[in-house]
Amino acid sequence: MRILNGHHIKLVLDNFIWVLIAFFLVLASVAIDGFFTVENFINMPFHSASLSMMILGMGFCLLSDKMDLSLESTYAVAPAIGVLLVTRWFPDIPGNFAVLFTIITGAIIGLINGLLVVKLRINSFLATLAMLIVLRGSVEYLLPVGIFKVPSLFGTLGADTFLLGDFEIPYTIFIYITIFFIASFILRNTVFGKDLVAVGSNATAAFIAGIRVDRVHILVFVVSGMCAAFGGVLAVGKMGSVMNQLGNGDILFVFAGTVLGGISLSGGKGKIMNALGGGLLLTIITTILNYSEVSPYLIKAIQGLTLLVAMILNNVIEIFVRSRLSR
């Protein structure tokens, strides 16, 4: 009976993000009038989708014990290049191919990151920090003013809705949640996923065990670049335009969401589905703040504070419960 108890507590601890989400949702629903509506509960995942795609990319990186700071720039530069290709550089290509080009651009950026980190042995934090700046600068040069007409497929993926009963539900929600499920499945059920987590847990041991560590790391960067690029597609679709400041400064929230989702900064530990929860929680907090009419100048401070409290809560409970369990 005692072991069963411990097992259940551990299960809750490992998925603590969902407890936090439930806590915030219930609190907000009770305390704020007009928060508990279907539209709102559709909007929150919808607005977290594009950020969550970057969180997914970061999740892959952190699980393999690397970092990718350039995600937020990839998020802007990839759709920019995709759209520019079909509108300015090669107008003959059908517009909707822009989405494909966006993803390919993301993959290429990831490949460059990967080669810098793996082949030239540059610390991943530094290499991708440089890329972050280079790419942001490039997108500012390429798009001094935004593009305000984007191919229709962007809108389909990022903004269009379908009717379910009386409610309009964006395709985005299904798409991004499906992608998270696939990612989670890949990590659990493919050789790549298994190798990735092993590499993240102990790269030396993985190398000695015969895993091609370098190859795994390069692939991880490619995948994370693609994730960010797809996040860019969703964001562009949602707004109907490509702007050079898209995603600027988001990387901190990407980190916050990933870590809130329980993915360890030291690699090898965490579940990708919980990172989805991390992204969701960030959006929930923002939504709550919007509803509760605090001064807009305070929003950032409160967001930061909430994050801090969430992490403190997470750790305190974890330390407390684990010490009880081990007794």
Place this chain on the structure above:
Amino acid sequence: MNTLAVDRVNADTPVSDPAGIKTAYRVHGVGKSYSGTEVLSDISLDFLTGEIHGIIGKNGAGKSTLVDIMHGSDTPSGGTLTVFDETVTKLTPTLAHEKKIVLVPQKTNYAKDLTISESLYIGSYPKRFLGYVSNRKMMLLSRKLLQKVGLKDEPSTKIGDLSLEKRRLIEVVKALWCFNAKVLILDETTAALGIKFRNKLFELLKKVVAEEKRTIIFISHRLDEMMEFCDRISVLRDGRLIKTASTYDLDIEDLAGLITGGRKNCKSFDQKAIYHSKTITQPHLFRIANLSCQGAFSDVSLEVGIGEVVGLAGMVGSGYSDLLRYLGGLLPNQGTGEVWMGDKTVIPHNPAFMKEQGVGYLTNKREEEALFHDLSITDNLIGSNFKKYISRLGLVRYAKVNQSVCQTQQILEIKMPFGSDAMIDSLSGGNKQKVLVGRLLGCDLRVLLLDEVAEGVDIGARRKLLDFIRDKVSKKAAVLMASNVVMDLMDVCDRILVIYQGYIIKAFNRSDFNEHEIYSAVQGLGVN
């Protein structure tokens, strides 16, 4: 008073010499048992001022437990410790430090970015008024100390830029003059050092001991340096003190005999010899010819066939670890010579490549280099072999994985109290090692390179693990296993090659196995 200890010399009676020699540290009747197993029993020793006292014994004889007790990181189950006539009831490392008992451990974590002077005075920086650290004074003091031991390096040199040997010397300097050790315990400090440097260190220590009346307790595996360096030597075997004697009264052959427990084979071993005979197919499967690696091993040639277990016996630092690491693909481009797999030469580029060739390597650094601590037992057991269990769509088939885990668990008798999905760190050391052996078995290898496979594995599990290697593993594969524990190798191997200072100096066939002879060869006795 224990009357059974006939051999004991001067151990129980205090020594008070007219020349002012006192007992610096007395260990009386100390024993230690872990969960019922006695690892040390009734050890009584006196360490005198101005003496260098060696403690020697095989692995598992109880040396490290004794050292742990003596500097307070382990508490004895019984007995008393007396430091300069003052009985210490509960010794802790902090208290030991206050009593000027200083340990220089086997392995140290260096802060590589500190300078020599900083690392000497870390924790007790010389201060100016107001508490500022006086860097100038620190430099001056450090320079004096360095001159004293004949090091020409500037005190501002980074520790990370020094050779291992110099770092060791700095450790000793720190213990002697910064911590002012009255009792200095050197735990295998010399194991990784070259012979010239060792001699230099010994000269220095001898001088210090003679002039400053300190006590040095010296733990080592090397008989020759023990004989040369120590005033008295205590021999431990199976947790008991066998003898304490002055080096003048001992010769090196006697000492080897005391350590191994006599020149004769033990009976249990002879019986196993019959049990052991088996057939070797493809005797030349894995061949090494004239393999050398700068600073590690030289001109090594050997061959291992399928069905055969070949042991490499040597001291830590004798080169066997590096040999196996090279063959496993971990030291690419560092060796010269040939490695043959069947009739094909292979160049060990990296572990993944060697695995494709059918060569698997088990590291001796289990916790750091082999285990995935964040992952489950299943993940650790399968490791890099998930590709064996994928469906046509490229997905891992967990049913098959679990089946295989179950099988391995049964074959190796791995105890998993919380099931195979529990974290790897829920297992004991022995079971972790079994998991790693299981991982290698899953790779369909033809050659296994095992480095210290039984290290850190408790007695019962060790027996089973070794039996398993002998009976099951070697049927399908060639096994090359290295260890510094001669008895382990004798139990398992068909042949034992002795490696000394990087050279293979002797080979024993199973019929000629004799612990005393092998041990003497490991020590390099009768060579040069």
